[in-house]
Amino acid sequence: MSNTKKIILAISFLFITLLSSCSSNGNKPGTSDAAEKVYVAPGQYDEFYSFMSGGFSGQVTVYGLPSGRLFKIIPVFSQHPENSYGYNEETKPMLQTSYGFVPWDDAHHPELSQTNGETDGRWLFINANNTPRVARIDLTTFETEEIIEIPNSAGNHGSPFVTMNTEYVVASTRFSVPIPQKDVPISSYKENFKGTLSFIKVDKESGNMNIEFQILVPGFNYDLAHAGKGPSHGWAFFTSYNSEQANELLEINASQNDKDFIAAVNWKKAEEYLKEGKGKVYNTEYYRNHYSNSTHSATSEKINKIVVIDPSECPGIIYYLPTPKSPHGVDVDPSGEYIVAGGKLATIIPVHSFTKMIKAIEGKEFISEISGIPVLKYESIIAGEVQDPGLGPLHTEFDGNGFAYTSAFISSEVVKWKLGTWEVVDRVPSYYSIGHLMIPGGDSKSPSGKYLVSLNKITKDRYLPTGPELCQSAQLFDISGDKMKLLLDFPTIGEPHYAQGIPAEKLINNQRRIFELGNNEHEYGLRSEKDAKVERNGNxxxxxxxxxxxxxxxxxxxxxxxxxxxxxxxxxxxxxWDIPHGFAVKGMNTAELLVMPGQTRTAIWNPQNEGVFPFYCTDFCSALHQEMQGYIRISAKNSDIKLSYN
Amino acid sequence: MNKKERILILIAAILLLGTFIFPIWKIDLNAPQYPEGIGLRIWIDKITGVSEYDLNNINKLNHYIGMKEIEPSSIPELKIMPYIVILLTLFGITVALIKNIKFLIAWVASIIILMIIGLYDYYIWGYDYGHDLNPTAPIKVPGMTYQPPLIGSKQLLNMTSVSLPDVGSYLIGFTILISCYILINYYKKVRIKNA
Incomplete structure (x- = not known):
């Protein structure tokens, strides 16, 4: 080979190498068989349902995994013109609060109900952050069945996390506020502001929610929570930051202490105090809204009392675990022994031991007391620290095979580490700025350690650009092997704060297809066409x-x-099955009605002008859908035309 | 007739009562819009859907092509058939008791004749439903009628219609087979005796 040829070859080789390295900027999935792994053939079903929070859309979205296909938006805290939730007369009461009708909220954390520490496929709970509420979604209809407002709360962020048998859904306050509310200077924060930890009892049969008690706690910012399981069943853990109790410029002033706290609550002990009558009844006002599938209507109920427990009068119900630094997530491993904190400003991931915590409590290894709450000694309760876990560790889930996966927001990666040895064994980048992550059942006793979903805040260049407002996204990773592999990017609706996943077979056979007409108890419902009528009652x-x-x-x-x-x-x-009809009349000032088989829906219309106005079916129902229409004639106020119909 | 044969006749007679527990005919429909299937079960005293609302839904679909509503309460055959079955069963029990071969022949013959009448009636019923179409029906396909097949499969617009005997008919079939077996045995014996 001549020298010239050698040089040409070398240059070509270099060029090819350069080209290929240019294209490997992380936009390619990690493996060539990724497409095969996420491909769900037409007509085939996904392996998992995934429920994602809709963030500032206020709703929940349902996706299939591994395909990343969107199946449904479940309206929860926001009006939804697509099916008239919150617009029609039947569902408007769902959005009733002590502040009146609230058409929007910020939904953060979906949580599946559990039995014996495992997802049971009965209900999904989700929190409203802004106007504090918790909703329960029925997983046979995929509709919101109940919404309960939480009094003495502001910024219902640390919510709604279930205990092992869904005895309780717990909720904590991000913002401390005067409790009960009063007009005080903001600068009197340390003196007047408090937080609460709420325990919402869930009825075993109906799922109906009732706030059993609240615990009054020092005015920190409570962030996230998780209940214990197995040996730690009976306890619930809440992270807090701003133990500095700053009320202005929190980004600096709440980031000064090396350690903030996880509040460990012995709720079984709290129940005992309640029985002894140690709770105080506070006057307050909050709403509970319940939807019935027989009346096809929601009703609102105003409640005026709540039981509050003051921990300084009930020793032993709450302890503070010092935790570096401004922790976000608090996650209990499948065995129930380890309590992992996502200290978002910490350089390590602290893992507390439940056994050590109990020993430290028994040995009274306290370093101080805050408002009657003992603070345990860090060294006495820590099981281990994960070194070099990435920047901004937020949230951890588990695969059931001895590994934990932590999201690191600032370094935008998923970090896999081993429980017990605390060593990092793998890390993969996420695109971009991962918040929470989710493994189906990853916060339960038996995770399905096959997939991990990273829930990302920023997409930038990941998709075709759509103007200034870009989608947010989820990314699917294969975690079945030693190394995590990126399989799929898919966009989400609103900000996907957190998600839950469940094997499809747990839900698929419980799905309702229709509502039986024979059970329709709606006040204005009909069971037969022969009963159709028009009645006048005044105007x-x-x-x-x-x-x-x-x-x-x-x-x-x-x-x-x-x-x-x-x-x-x-x-x-x-x-x-799958034959809804829609209804809209020209000029109506509300959303269409979308009526499921056997259901009744009501729209109010205020005709303002004389004339003849058409109405029609808005959901393509059959071959003669375009013929499905009618007219309503509107006459002058003083007209003597008699009411008639065909 | 020996004891074994009498017991067999008794069983054959009681098998007829199985038509109260199982449908005698089935019509299954398949269409692109019904991947889960939709269909009818015809009993001696009623017509039902395969699942709870199938009859209702088939009537809804049929109205597009102008077919009459299938209204089980207005079909007289469904009121008569249970009595016929009970009478035939009693007849069979009588045969077993009085051990008369001529009665056995009469019994089998009446079952077969009634079955043929039944099938003919079913054919007429299907013919009427398929041909007597409402002239104001929205969908009119020139030359198209919608008579379901008596036995077998037929494409009716977007619906593949499959019509087959169901368990009840098989039970009647067993009754006939058992009786014929006894008759054949009887005449074999007679021939041997005469030979």
Missing amino acids: EVHIYMTTTRTHFKPDNIEGVKVGDKVFFHITNLEQD
């Missing part, structure tokens, strides 16, 4: 209308007048 006109393929009954209505308040009560008579 209120109630239209009892039915839908079926492919007509409304009645579909011609006359004798309605300007100034009337018209109620369209639509009952969908279908009893067939």
